[in-house]
Amino acid sequence: MIIFLREKFIAQIFMWVIAIVFVVGSIMLYGGSGGQGDGTEEEVVVKIQSLEVSRGNFENMVSEQMQSRRNQQYGGEPDQKVVQKEIIDFLVRRAIEGSAKISDAEIERYIRSDSSRVQTYNQYEGFGVAELYKQNIRQQLSSTLLRDNIQGLELVTDNEAELAYRLESDKAKVKYIEFRHSDYTSTVSVDDAEAEKYYQENQAKYKKEEQLNAKFLRIKPEDFVTNTDIENYYNQNQSEFTTPEVVKARHILKQFPKEATDEQKAEVKKAAEELLKTVNAELASGASFADLAKTHSEGPSGANGGALRGNNKNLPPGDYFARGDMVKPFEETCFDVLQPGEVSSLVETSFGFHIIKLEEKLQESIKPFPEVENQIRENVTKIVGVDKAKRVADDLLFDIEVEDYETAIGLDSYKDLSLSVAETGFFDKDVVTIPQIGSKWSNQGVLEELFDMEVGVINTIESKKYNGDVAAFYVTKVLGKKQAAIPAFDDVKSQVIDDLRDIKAKELSFADAQRLVKQETDAESLDDLLKKYTAPEGIPSDQKTVQESNLFNLTPGSSYVSGMGNSKAVMFAAFNMAIGDVKGPLAGDSSTYIVELTEREEADLELFEKDPTQKKDRIKNILQTKKQQAYDNWFASRKKMANPWIHEDYR
Numbered sequence: 051m052i053i054f055l056r057e058k059f060i061a062q063i064f065m066w067v068i069a070i071v072f073v074v075g076s077i078m079l080y081g082g083s084g085g086q087g088d089g090t091e092e093e094v095v096v097k098i099q100s101l102e103v104s105r106g107n108f109e110n111m112v113s114e115q116m117q118s119r120r121n122q123q124y125g126g127e128p129d130q131k132v133v134q135k136e137i138i139d140f141l142v143r144r145a146i147e148g149s150a151k152i153s154d155a156e157i158e159r160y161i162r163s164d165s166s167r168v169q170t171y172n173q174y175e176g177f178g179v180a181e182l183y184k185q186n187i188r189q190q191l192s193s194t195l196l197r198d199n200i201q202g203l204e205l206v207t208d209n210e211a212e213l214a215y216r217l218e219s220d221k222a223k224v225k226y227i228e229f230r231h232s233d234y235t236s237t238v239s240v241d242d243a244e245a246e247k248y249y250q251e252n253q254a255k256y257k258k259e260e261q262l263n264a265k266f267l268r269i270k271p272e273d274f275v276t277n278t279d280i281e282n283y284y285n286q287n288q289s290e291f292t293t294p295e296v297v298k299a300r301h302i303l304k305q306f307p308k309e310a311t312d313e314q315k316a317e318v319k320k321a322a323e324e325l326l327k328t329v330n331a332e333l334a335s336g337a338s339f340a341d342l343a344k345t346h347s348e349g350p351s352g353a354n355g356g357a358l359r360g361n362n363k364n365l366p367p368g369d370y371f372a373r374g375d376m377v378k379p380f381e382e383t384c385f386d387v388l389q390p391g392e393v394s395s396l397v398e399t400s401f402g403f404h405i406i407k408l409e410e411k412l413q414e415s416i417k418p419f420p421e422v423e424n425q426i427r428e429n430v431t432k433i434v435g436v437d438k439a440k441r442v443a444d445d446l447l448f449d450i451e452v453e454d455y456e457t458a459i460g461l462d463s464y465k466d467l468s469l470s471v472a473e474t475g476f477f478d479k480d481v482v483t484i485p486q487i488g489s490k491w492s493n494q495g496v497l498e499e500l501f502d503m504e505v506g507v508i509n510t511i512e513s514k515k516y517n518g519d520v521a522a523f524y525v526t527k528v529l530g531k532k533q534a535a536i537p538a539f540d541d542v543k544s545q546v547i548d549d550l551r552d553i554k555a556k557e558l559s560f561a562d563a564q565r566l567v568k569q570e571t572d573a574e575s576l577d578d579l580l581k582k583y584t585a586p587e588g589i590p591s592d593q594k595t596v597q598e599s600n601l602f603n604l605t606p607g608s609s610y611v612s613g614m615g616n617s618k619a620v621m622f623a624a625f626n627m628a629i630g631d632v633k634g635p636l637a638g639d640s641s642t643y644i645v646e647l648t649e650r651e652e653a654d655l656e657l658f659e660k661d662p663t664q665k666k667d668r669i670k671n672i673l674q675t676k677k678q679q680a681y682d683n684w685f686a687s688r689k690k691m692a693n694p695w696i697h698e699d700y701r
Contacts, residue, residue, distance in 0.1 A: 095697035096138060098145040108700070111137050116491070117516055130491075134700050146688050150192035157187050169350065200684045201677035211668040212658060218668075219653035221601040222624040225576045226614060227583075227594055229563045229635070229642040234555040237588035240547045249539050249546045256542045259478040260534045264500055265455060266487070266526040267469055269443045271435030272427070279434065280426050284419050291417040296370040297384045298410040300339050300356035302329060303349035305402040322396050322403035329405055333393065339407045348402070356407075366412070377401075384408055428519075436520045442467070443510045443523035450525060451508055476532060493521055503528045559642045562586060563635035567644055576632055576646040601651065609639070620645055 091106035112133055119128040161167045161184075174183040249256065284291065304322035307314050329342055343356030351358055359365070360375030373381055377399045388394055388408035397404045442464070449458040459469040474485040479501050484490055490497050493513040503509055503526070511524040539546070562585075569582045576596050583594055600613035604625050609618035617638030627633055627647040634644030658664045 093697075095700060096141055097695040098142050099149075099692050101141065101145045103141060105697075108137070113518075128491075138694075138696060138700065142689055142692065142694050143685070144189065145694075146685060146692060147193040147196060148189045150195045152188045152191045152195070154184075156191060157184050160187055160191060173350070197677075197681055200681050204673060204676040204680055206669045206672045206676065208665070210672055211665045212655075214668040214672055215658050215664060216653045216655075217604055217606070219603070219651070220625065221603050221651040222647060223599055223601050223649035224611075224614075224620065224624055224645040225596050225598050225648050226620070226643045226645045227563070227566070227576060227580055227596060227634075228615075229559040229594075229644075231552070231556045231559045231640055231642075233589055233593070234558040234562070235551055237558065237586065238551045238554045240550045240554065242543075245543060245546045245550055246539050248550045249542070253536050255549075256545065257536050258532070258534065259480060260501065261476040261478045261532040262474075262500060263476045263529045263531075264474045264526050265471060265529055266474070266524045267446060267450075267455065267459065267471060268487070269439045269446070269467075269469070269523045269525070271431050271439040271520055271522070273467065274435045274438035274442075275427060275431050279430050280423060281419070283426050283430050284422065288416060291364070291422050293364050293366055293412070293415045293417065294362060294372040295385070295414045296360075296362075296365060296372050296412050297408060298368065298370050299358060299384050299388075300343055300407050300409065301349070301351070301358070301380075302339075302343045302347040302356055302405040303352070303402050304404075305348040306400075318402060319396070319398075322405075326396055326405055330393070339393070370410075370412070380404060380406070385411075432519060439520075439523050440512075443525055446525045447508060447510050450527075455527075473529070476530070487524070491516060496524060500526065500528065505529070505531055556642075558586070560635050560637065562589070563642045563644055567632075567634045570632055573630070574632065575630070576644065579632065579644070598648070601649070614643075615639065615641060617641075617643060619643075 091104060093105045094102045095105045095108050096103040112130065115133050115137060116128055116130065119133070161171050167187075171180060171183055174180050302325070304318055304325055306318055310318070325346060329339075329346065332342055333339065338355075340355030340357070343352050346352075347356050349356075354369075357369035358371055358376070359369045360371030362372045362375060365372065371384075373385060375381070376384070379397055379399050383394050383397050383404075383406055388406065390408055390410055392408055394404070394406040394408075397406055446458055446464065446469075449461060455471045458464070459467075459471065472486045474487065477485050479497055481497075482490060484493060484496060487493055487496060492515055494515070496511055496513045499509070499511040505528050508525065508527045511526050513521045513524060515521045566579065566583050570579050580594060580596055585594070598613070599611055602610075602612045602614075602621070602624075604621060609616045609621060611617055611620050611624075614620065615638055617636060619636040620638065620643055623633050623636055623645065624647055627645075629647055629650060632644065632646045634642075636643045636645060
């Protein structure tokens with residue numbers, strides 16, 4: 051394989067694309083997964099027309115997507131059920147969007163019509179997955195053809211463009227008095243009879259899923275790895291932490307044709323000699339070698355300024371390579387001939403003639419212990435810690451079955467482990483954090499195993515981290531289970547009271563605002579109206595002030611009033627009032643409002659007529675929305691016709 055495709059970063063990029071973007075590639079999306087096998091991994095869990103997805107493939111996709119989202123976000127775990135639904139939607143879309151008939155000839159023409167696509171195809175071919183690239187092109191062309199046919203008839207009239215312009219340009223600003231629901235909560239009283247009546251009318255709201263309570267011991271692999279183990283591993287495996295002699299170089303390639311004859315090679319050499327003169331002249335004039343490589347190199351690395359990276363796992367960060375990463379003549383020039391800063395004469399390899407600039411040379415070195423300590427600890431934990439923890443967990447399981455938890459951890463063989471017994475208390479399967487254990491994502495497998503266990507049974511559960519490594523072993527006993535049911539009123543009484551208190555606080559907020567509105571006289575401003583306000587008992591009157599929103603427009607599908615809060619009632623009322631009008635009470639998501647219209651900016655229709663970009667921009671936006679709606683409607687219809695079957699575990 052040519053040296054450029056041996057560059058580690060290119061290999062990583064393409065293998066990632068193969069694994070993630072194509073989503074298990076042709077095995078899944080073209081021709082099915084092979085049907086249901088005997089094992090759980092091969093069980094078909096998604097069927098969409100001819101597409102069949104096995105449980106193993108589906109779980110792998112979910113796992114990859116979960117990890118990707120953890121890498122991209124902070125402050126929370128992704129929701130696994132949401133990820134599962136999105137992947138199912140993606141699979142349905144891939145199956146339907148790939149249904150148009152695209153011939154092999156069309157795919158060939160599409161690839162050959164663009165040099166970058168040809169280059170990408172050649173790179174995939176180098177990895178032996180050219181067919182996978184063609185399949186992705188087939189998917190793209192099919193999706194494009196379907197969209198073009200479905201969306202091609204959509205039109206936008208001038209009246210639609212003008213209406214959109216009016217909605218965007220017509221703006222309002224209001225003054226307002228706010229009656230926050232939360233201010234009234236402390237004044238609300240809810241007696242047991244009211245709460246029980248509300249509960250009886252809304253029982254479904256308080257339904258509890260299946261719950262269980264478990265006792266457990268946690269045995270962690272890292273507890274069986276000592277600092278001495280880490281240091282010994284470092285001393286006994288120095289080669290793992292040795293950075294070899296490396297160089298950083300750039301090159302410009304004049305490439306041989308495929309299966310070149312001697313005459314063709316001679317012609318390439320002549321052209322390369324002229325190129326060498328040009329390069330040396332431009333370098334003497336102050337040009338950058340990297341820029342020259344981008345302009346003149348015929349190799350894939352030209353786009354990267356001629357920089358190369360090898361495939362040795364211990365290379366330092368950056369575009370370095372070691373001995374053995376490149377073909378011999380190229381390697382010898384870089385390591386044995388050139389000094390940093392020097393530019394070579396022509397160097398012939400099986401690929402063509404190279405002009406090489408050596409930028410840097412680093413001698414062999416060993417990474418210091420502190421730099422690799424965490425990496426070693428992780429490796430030793432996998433090699434030694436997991437095995438030891440598993441043996442201890444198995445021994446404990448036997449001893450607990452013979453004795454009990456408390457007696458077992460007091461035995462001499464476990465005294466040095468500082469083990470403690472914990473109990474989860476009752477919890478349901480939908481929790482994000484397992485009580486006393488931790489996040490279900492960093493303890494994968496625990497929830498499923500617990501809810502599969504019978505009451506009174508003792509078992510060892512292996513939990514996994516995000517990356518699949520063993521997190522811990524739990525010697526667990528299910529103490530009790532509660533089936534899914536609507537709980538008795540007494541069990542949810544406090545929650546019912548809180549819910550009813552919030553409802554009554556909202557009602558009091560509205561009633562308080564209504565009392566003030568009734569005191570309004572003709573042409574009275576909001577400031578004058580506020581002077582008449584008398585707060586109900588328990589509500590401080592000095593907290594009420596006249597505030598002002600920002601300019602806002604009538605936004606379809608939104609209830610947000612800038613500088614104020616969410617209130618669809620306020621948004622619509624403002625555009626049906628005259629300056630100085632006072633209106634209320636108007637309900638909002640968290641407050642009730644009395645408003646006065648203070649400013650109105652009407653759409654400048656003259657500008658709309660004179661400035662062609664105003665109409666053009668609206669038509670473009672509306673057309674885009676219409677096309678998407680047309681496609682969404684078509685897709686929804688096709689999805690219904692496809693009748694995808696989803697295993698009950700993932701519905």
